[in-house]
Amino acid sequence: MNSTSAINDARNQLVDEIVAARPLPAAVELAMRTVARDKHLPGLDPENAYTDEAVSIKDNPGGPLPLSLASVPSIVAMMLKQLDAQPGDHVLEIGAGTGYNAALLAEIVGAHGEVTTVDIEPDVAVHARNALNATGYERVTVIERDGLKGASENAPYDRMIATVGLWDIPDAWREQLADGGHLVVPFRWRGQTRSVALTRHGDTLISDGMELCGFVPIIGQDGERVAELADGTIRLHHDQDQAVDRALLADAFSGRLTEMWADARVGREEPFDGIWLRATVSDNTVCRLEVTKEALSAGVRRPAIPSLSPALVVGDSLAYMILHREDAHPDRPWRLGAAGYGPDAASLARKLVAHIDAWGAEREAVPTMTIYPGDTALDSLAEGHVIEKNTSVLVLGY
Numbered sequence: 001m002n003s004t005s006a007i008n009d010a011r012n013q014l015v016d017e018i019v020a021a022r023p024l025p026a027a028v029e030l031a032m033r034t035v036a037r038d039k040h041l042p043g044l045d046p047e048n049a050y051t052d053e054a055v056s057i058k059d060n061p062g063g064p065l066p067l068s069l070a071s072v073p074s075i076v077a078m079m080l081k082q083l084d085a086q087p088g089d090h091v092l093e094i095g096a097g098t099g100y101n102a103a104l105l106a107e108i109v110g111a112h113g114e115v116t117t118v119d120i121e122p123d124v125a126v127h128a129r130n131a132l133n134a135t136g137y138e139r140v141t142v143i144e145r146d147g148l149k150g151a152s153e154n155a156p157y158d159r160m161i162a163t164v165g166l167w168d169i170p171d172a173w174r175e176q177l178a179d180g181g182h183l184v185v186p187f188r189w190r191g192q193t194r195s196v197a198l199t200r201h202g203d204t205l206i207s208d209g210m211e212l213c214g215f216v217p218i219i220g221q222d223g224e225r226v227a228e229l230a231d232g233t234i235r236l237h238h239d240q241d242q243a244v245d246r247a248l249l250a251d252a253f254s255g256r257l258t259e260m261w262a263d264a265r266v267g268r269e270e271p272f273d274g275i276w277l278r279a280t281v282s283d284n285t286v287c288r289l290e291v292t293k294e295a296l297s298a299g300v301r302r303p304a305i306p307s308l309s310p311a312l313v314v315g316d317s318l319a320y321m322i323l324h325r326e327d328a329h330p331d332r333p334w335r336l337g338a339a340g341y342g343p344d345a346a347s348l349a350r351k352l353v354a355h356i357d358a359w360g361a362e363r364e365a366v367p368t369m370t371i372y373p374g375d376t377a378l379d380s381l382a383e384g385h386v387i388e389k390n391t392s393v394l395v396l397g398y
Helices: 004-021 026-034 073-083 100-109 122-134 171-176 274-280 293-297 345-361
Strands: 055-058 068-070 090-094 114-119 141-144 157-162 177-189 192-201 204-212 224-229 234-239 258-266 286-291 309-314 317-325 334-341 368-373 385-388 392-397
Touching: 004 026, 004 073, 026 073, 026 100, 073 100, 073 157, 073 177, 073 192, 073 204, 090 100, 100 114, 100 122, 114 122, 122 141, 157 171, 171 177, 192 274, 192 368, 234 309, 258 317, 258 345, 274 286, 274 309, 274 345, 309 345, 317 345, 334 345
Parallel strands: 090 114, 090 157, 114 141, 157 177
Antiparallel strands: 055 068, 177 192, 192 204, 204 368, 224 234, 234 286, 258 334, 286 309, 309 317, 317 334, 368 392, 385 392
16 A cells, blocks of 8 residues: 555544544544555555554563553544543643654644643654654644653643543642643553543542453553562552552462352443443442463363453452353343452342343443542542542542
């Protein structure tokens, strides 16, 4: 694919597919049809630039995840829809990446708007600057800096968007966002990541919606922990405030398996990640379970999704989500349930089944998240389930 017309056709075909699955605001759709993603991915076949896939642009020699990615285009579109940027807005982006997202933002806010993008990696910032210059977006400001500090020199911002995963909300971001302004951030809690759309109301941020997503974590936040079990073939991903003790769980998977089944069922293409979200609204024991092929081969019960299933962990016991097929229900053949290990397996499995059936009764419900500064008095918080982070306090509720 070398001709300009063929590349344009591929770009429009990708946008057609995205819009068919999720209608977009006219400004976002036009920007995606205008900005050449292939120009931000030099060295990649243009045909591959217009598939709905992420592209690694900087490897991480110290870990399994890359340091920087060109995000999946449909996720880019979803987050821009959440952001709802308007002509003339001042926008801050955390995570410059290829510069592609900043170019889209520049198209949306127009000549009277301003876009600032920040990245901690020097070569990533240079790549973004060069790509933006080459594609006609010299007006975008690119800053090499720790994104957790924001960019106070161009504040306040009407809109802020992060293209890296955040475990906590820095005070600097809240301070640099205009009152009434919108922040969209891939937020991490209890092992999951959701793109949360937030609006600033004084010192608080209140959510307008949440969407499932996955992003490389930002450098500089370390509130997440990993407990390796069964010689490293099973991993529990949890938050620092959760009492997960690897030593207590060391023999859990060598004991008897307990299974319980919920009433809830799902169809072949029906998402059920909302169970995880709902559980975190009331339960502090929710973690992410990762079970490798080696553990499955050794006889561990297969989770619903081996790499990222919700699990409840208390002391020396745990329970996680499973499923099995029941052909007697062709519309929703997959029945959901819980597998438990350890002395309290039955009670934890029963608790997880209750979360599953609560979701099954109200599948489209999305909680509200309110984020307060970390020094806020607990008796002044809104009613709901409280999760304390380092610099902020979350309250979740329906």
